[in-house]
Amino acid sequence: MRKLFQLPLLLLALACGLSPAPAAAQVKLLNVSYDPTRELYQDCNGAFAKYWKAKAGQDVSVQQSHGGSGKQARSVIDGLEADVVTLALAYDVDAVANSGLIAKNWQTRLPNNSAPYTSTIVFLVRKGNPKQIKDWDDLVRPGIAVISPNPKTSGGARWNYLAAWGWAQKKYGTEAKAKDFVSRLYKNVPILDTGARGSTVTFVQRGIGDVLIAWENEALLAVRELGEKGAFQVVAPSSSILAEPPVAVVDKVANKHKTAAVAKAYLEYLYTPEGQEIAAKHFYRPRLAAVAQKYAQQFPQITLFTIDVFGGWTKAQKTHFDDGGVFDQIYGAGK
Amino acid sequence: MRYLTLSLGLAWLLAFLPAAAPAQEPPAQQTQDPQAQGQPGDPQTPQTTDQKIEELDQKIRVLDRKIELDKEAAAEKAKATGGVTADKNGFSIKSADGAYRLRVGGYVQFDSRFFLDDKQKPNIDTFTLRRVRPILEGTVAKIFDFRIMTDFGGGQTVLQDAYLEGRFNPAFRVRAGKFKPPVGLERLQSGADLLFVERSLPTNLVPNRDLGVQIAGDLAGGIASYQLGVFNGVVDGGIADADTNSEKDVAARLFFQPFIQAGGPLKSLGFGIAGTSGDQSGTAAAPGLPSYKSPGQVTVFSYRSDGTAANTTIASGSHVRIVPQAYLYSGPFGLLAEYASSRQDVTRGTVSRELDHRSWQAAASWVITGGVPTYRAVDPKVVFDPAAHTWGAWEIKVRYSKLDIDPATFPVFANPASAIRSESALAAGLNWYLNRNVRLLFDYERTKFDGGFTTGDREDEKIFFSRFQIQF
Numbered sequence: 001m002r003k004l005f006q007l008p009l010l011l012l013a014l015a016c017g018l019s020p021a022p023a024a025a026q027v028k029l030l031n032v033s034y035d036p037t038r039e040l041y042q043d044c045n046g047a048f049a050k051y052w053k054a055k056a057g058q059d060v061s062v063q064q065s066h067g068g069s070g071k072q073a074r075s076v077i078d079g080l081e082a083d084v085v086t087l088a089l090a091y092d093v094d095a096v097a098n099s100g101l102i103a104k105n106w107q108t109r110l111p112n113n114s115a116p117y118t119s120t121i122v123f124l125v126r127k128g129n130p131k132q133i134k135d136w137d138d139l140v141r142p143g144i145a146v147i148s149p150n151p152k153t154s155g156g157a158r159w160n161y162l163a164a165w166g167w168a169q170k171k172y173g174t175e176a177k178a179k180d181f182v183s184r185l186y187k188n189v190p191i192l193d194t195g196a197r198g199s200t201v202t203f204v205q206r207g208i209g210d211v212l213i214a215w216e217n218e219a220l221l222a223v224r225e226l227g228e229k230g231a232f233q234v235v236a237p238s239s240s241i242l243a244e245p246p247v248a249v250v251d252k253v254a255n256k257h258k259t260a261a262v263a264k265a266y267l268e269y270l271y272t273p274e275g276q277e278i279a280a281k282h283f284y285r286p287r288l289a290a291v292a293q294k295y296a297q298q299f300p301q302i303t304l305f306t307i308d309v310f311g312g313w314t315k316a317q318k319t320h321f322d323d324g325g326v327f328d329q330i331y332g333a334g335k
Numbered sequence: 336m337r338y339l340t341l342s343l344g345l346a347w348l349l350a351f352l353p354a355a356a357p358a359q360e361p362p363a364q365q366t367q368d369p370q371a372q373g374q375p376g377d378p379q380t381p382q383t384t385d386q387k388i389e390e391l392d393q394k395i396r397v398l399d400r401k402i403e404l405d406k407e408a409a410a411e412k413a414k415a416t417g418g419v420t421a422d423k424n425g426f427s428i429k430s431a432d433g434a435y436r437l438r439v440g441g442y443v444q445f446d447s448r449f450f451l452d453d454k455q456k457p458n459i460d461t462f463t464l465r466r467v468r469p470i471l472e473g474t475v476a477k478i479f480d481f482r483i484m485t486d487f488g489g490g491q492t493v494l495q496d497a498y499l500e501g502r503f504n505p506a507f508r509v510r511a512g513k514f515k516p517p518v519g520l521e522r523l524q525s526g527a528d529l530l531f532v533e534r535s536l537p538t539n540l541v542p543n544r545d546l547g548v549q550i551a552g553d554l555a556g557g558i559a560s561y562q563l564g565v566f567n568g569v570v571d572g573g574i575a576d577a578d579t580n581s582e583k584d585v586a587a588r589l590f591f592q593p594f595i596q597a598g599g600p601l602k603s604l605g606f607g608i609a610g611t612s613g614d615q616s617g618t619a620a621a622p623g624l625p626s627y628k629s630p631g632q633v634t635v636f637s638y639r640s641d642g643t644a645a646n647t648t649i650a651s652g653s654h655v656r657i658v659p660q661a662y663l664y665s666g667p668f669g670l671l672a673e674y675a676s677s678r679q680d681v682t683r684g685t686v687s688r689e690l691d692h693r694s695w696q697a698a699a700s701w702v703i704t705g706g707v708p709t710y711r712a713v714d715p716k717v718v719f720d721p722a723a724h725t726w727g728a729w730e731i732k733v734r735y736s737k738l739d740i741d742p743a744t745f746p747v748f749a750n751p752a753s754a755i756r757s758e759s760a761l762a763a764g765l766n767w768y769l770n771r772n773v774r775l776l777f778d779y780e781r782t783k784f785d786g787g788f789t790t791g792d793r794e795d796e797k798i799f800f801s802r803f804q805i806q807f
Binding site for chain 1: 393396397399404408432556596
């Protein structure tokens with residue numbers, strides 16, 4: 001036994017001579033995000049890696065996971081080890097916070113309710129707008145096929161639904177009439193994809209439907225980069241909802257991975273002029289006034305209302321999207 | 336399928352439409368007002384043929400998309416619900432959350448071994464099942480792994496691996512049971528991943544498998560890794576299921592891959608140092624000392640032993656091994672080198688001495704087509720498929736290795752008329768990786784000996800090896 005502890009010491013001494021110069025280890029982050037942010041975060045991740053290397057001298061690699069926002073939140077709650085979440089709506093981040101993974105005050109930890117960019121809901125139609133779709137009421141005409149994802153799994157779909165509801169309630173004056181309007185709208189939806197990107201595939205690549213209700217950024221991306229040039233065009237409705245996709249560090253995971261500092265810096269980077277430029281280039285509405293002004297031309301002028309019209313996300317979720325809620329009533333009845 | 340359905344639908348529509356249907360009017364004659372034009376589904380306005388075709392087309396597209404989404408959902412559900420899989424990595428069963436998993440795999444090696452010009456000490460040319468190793472491994476409760484591997488090669492049954500491992504952190508794993516002590520670089524390669532049919536001469540000096548407890552981990556994203564364990568202690572090249580004394584060996588290894596994160600041509604550069612230290616003592620009945628083999632698996636060195644205490648060399652104290660080691664895999668090329676020193680106290684009768692046997696090897700390989708070499712063998716980019724005119728991966732290789740017995744061994748502790756003083760082996764050959772699971776190896780190896788025969792040197796060993804291996 002006398003030799004038992006001699007060898008490790010000997011090897012340690014030898015290793016000190018052999019080992020390479022200490023190098024800063026690469027940090028890995030996992031960003032669990034919603035469906036249409038793939039391209040945005042591909043660019044952000046590369047830019048942040050350079051930024052962080054210059055600032056902290058540390059290599060960072062950010063991996064991405066995308067899917068319907070509600071589904072992604074569920075995955076994080078069920079054990080997907082996200083260092084940060086960048087989801088479609090605050091309710092989904094709240095769901096993760098309620099599981100204990102994120103501090104309850106997450107929305108106050110970053111500016112603008114932790115939403116570094118905004119978006120809204122618009123229509124994408126085919127070249128020449130053959131069905132002459134101009135506003136929400138055109139979507140309930142007989143024979144119009146509307147493509148929108150499933151509000152049960154997609155954050156974007158919930159924004160779509162509430163945008164339609166908010167427009168109808170203002171136009172027709174009562175909740176009952178708004179419910180009837182939304183009910184007729186979903187009768188025109190032949191397919192419910194699980195996420196916004198799936199709906200874009202349905203409309204753009206599979207050639208299904210007359211109109212896609214979409215995130216503004218997703219619609220503008222489709223016009224610029226998907227399909228043949230000029231194959232699609234964006235139609236801005238008379239009013240829509242201000243979507244504020246929030247971001248948050250998943251505290252328990254980041255602490256476990258020892259990535260809390262870099263995860264926080266990653267989200268803060270989204271608020272910098274560089275981060276805001278990247279967001280604008282991917283058709284998200286920037287918060288920073290100077291950048292917003294620079295890119296103002298690419299965003300249509302739309303009257304926007306907020307989630308407060310519905311009493312906040314918790315109430316909207318309970319009323320409309322929880323099991324047995326209004327959506328279940330109208331979609332179950334409609335189908 | 337969609338087009339067939341659409342064609343049938345169109346044929347049906349055309350057969351029943353009136354001859355003067357509005358569809359036959361030129362589009363220019365139709366109104367530009369979409370409301371007046373009549374929308375599909377609007378019961379008040381008759382549809383044109385174009386509208387009906389469009390409607391039918393949309394219905395088919397919707398059905399196709401629903402099928403597509405159903406398949407995606409089913410695939411996702413299957414992924415989430417676990418189940419049974421069979422692929423190039425073997426056969427496995429896992430629970431929905433992946434916390435419980437069982438994998439059945441294994442490998443079989445069918446070798447030929449033909450000696451040339453073996454006049455002085457004729458050897459037997461033979462076909463042999465070198466390794467027949469079913470493997471059962473799995474995971475319980477997410478972080479606890481187990482592995483059981485037996486070997487039926489050569490008609491014998493040997494328990495090779497039987498251990499449990501807790502993966503508490505990438506930097507901290509605990510393993511207990513029977514497994515390879517972390518010493519020899521080539522020994523730590525799986526028997527299924529070897530570059531040559533037989534391992535090189537330094538493997539004679541390092542432990543094969545032993546019982547013990549080990550902690551291990553990867554640091555800084557794999558730039559450094561460590562292993563440190565306490566084992567029963569086995570003789571050089573040895574494998575045992577029980578100890579013969581109360582002393583224990585400690586084994587440790589530090590290994591560095593400085594460019595594993597950065598990438599580039601040096602990404603697969605690894606180097607490190609390993610060793611063991613302990614006390615071993617033997618008896619005339621169980622001397623606790625090894626014998627060493629030639630590449631042809633012929634015993635060419637052994638200590639004196641006649642069963643009596645006076646004339647049998649036995650282990651009698653300290654046994655220390657030091658094994659620096661390195662590899663580099665870059666592009667189609669691979670290099671592997673290691674050095675081994677085994678210093679051991681021995682006694683015969685009243686004479687005691689520390690003996691230091693040394694060995695080293697350097698091996699180079701070049702995948703000339705269709706694959707990338709790694710420490711864990713070649714991963715063929717294309718598989719053998721004559722119909723597609725693809726032939727898998729081909730690799731050529733060369734190796735030199737040498738073993739020097741401490742001169743102080745002779746004549747007291749070993750008989751120079753039967754035990755060699757040194758051997759040096761030069762090997763070259765060709766490997767053909769048909770796919771991840773099947774490979775053929777062809778080697779020629781010539782080994783020169785110093786001493787080991789009554790009249791001087793043992794004759795050279797010239798040997799052709801071949802191997803047919805299937806792994807799953």
